[in-house]
Amino acid sequence: MLTIVIIAVIVIAAVVLFLVGRGRIRAGGGRGLKHRFGSEYDRAVADHDGDTKAAEQELGERVKQHGSLDEQPLSPEARAQYRAQWADVQEQFVESPQKAVTEADALLAGLARDRGFPDGERFEEQFAALSVHHSAHVHGYRSMHTAARGQSGTEEMREAMVEARSLFEALVAEQPADPNQGSSQTPQSRDGNGHAPWALNRRHAKGSNT
Numbered sequence: 001m002l003t004i005v006i007i008a009v010i011v012i013a014a015v016v017l018f019l020v021g022r023g024r025i026r027a028g029g030g031r032g033l034k035h036r037f038g039s040e041y042d043r044a045v046a047d048h049d050g051d052t053k054a055a056e057q058e059l060g061e062r063v064k065q066h067g068s069l070d071e072q073p074l075s076p077e078a079r080a081q082y083r084a085q086w087a088d089v090q091e092q093f094v095e096s097p098q099k100a101v102t103e104a105d106a107l108l109a110g111l112a113r114d115r116g117f118p119d120g121e122r123f124e125e126q127f128a129a130l131s132v133h134h135s136a137h138v139h140g141y142r143s144m145h146t147a148a149r150g151q152s153g154t155e156e157m158r159e160a161m162v163e164a165r166s167l168f169e170a171l172v173a174e175q176p177a178d179p180n181q182g183s184s185q186t187p188q189s190r191d192g193n194g195h196a197p198w199a200l201n202r203r204h205a206k207g208s209n210t
Contacts, residue, residue, distance in 0.1 A: 033059045037135045066129035072116035074172065082111055082172050093161060098148075101157045105148040108141055108164060111171050130167070140164035 033056050034041045044055040074082070085107055093100035109120020118125045123145060131138045140163025146152070147160045 030056055033063075036063070037131065040131050040135045040138060043139075062128045062132050066132045069129055069133065070116060071133065072114065074114065078114065079172055079174070082107070082168075086168055086172075090161075093158070097154050097157045101144055101152075101161060102148040104161060104164060105144050108144070108168060108171075111168065115171050134167060134170050137167035137170045141167045 030052065037044070037059055041055070041059065044059055045052055048054040048058070086104070089100050089104045089107060092103065106120070109123070109126065112126055112130060113119050117129045120126050127138060127142060127145075130141065140160060143156075143160040144164040147157045152160070
């Protein structure tokens, strides 16, 4: 009888430890995903109507599929070309906001593809991969992609362009392996021509009084 009691206690203790351990693993996984994805984690939870488990399953799948992706470096020539193209798009915004947003959306898709991310023709897949590696910068890309295909107002398009700039800078930045990398220039502070980063002010956003 005593032996049976001892065995029962051991079994119960093992079950309790298993459940506690599993709960800790789940909690740790959730914290890890929230730390990794930041505001994208909150957006995923909202998209799943507050279902944290479903959101974490989606984000975990993103990491599983795209976490091992190796970003490819850009040549100095390609980097300079992308910066010039982005500057042209910025100039176009004053006269034609919708055209500028559409071209900027395509430009970011092409840049991401050249860095090794899935092709921009499959936006959701490309966005998922970008969110794994550049979660802090993807919000603007989604907003701009939506604006390029919807009926957003000029102010919304302006804000999307400004926000998307951070992802552009992250993708076009000089990589450590680049032998021409300099320490005096940071992509956030200067563009390829030594100019300060573009930011549309509200006067330009009107597009008719400039």
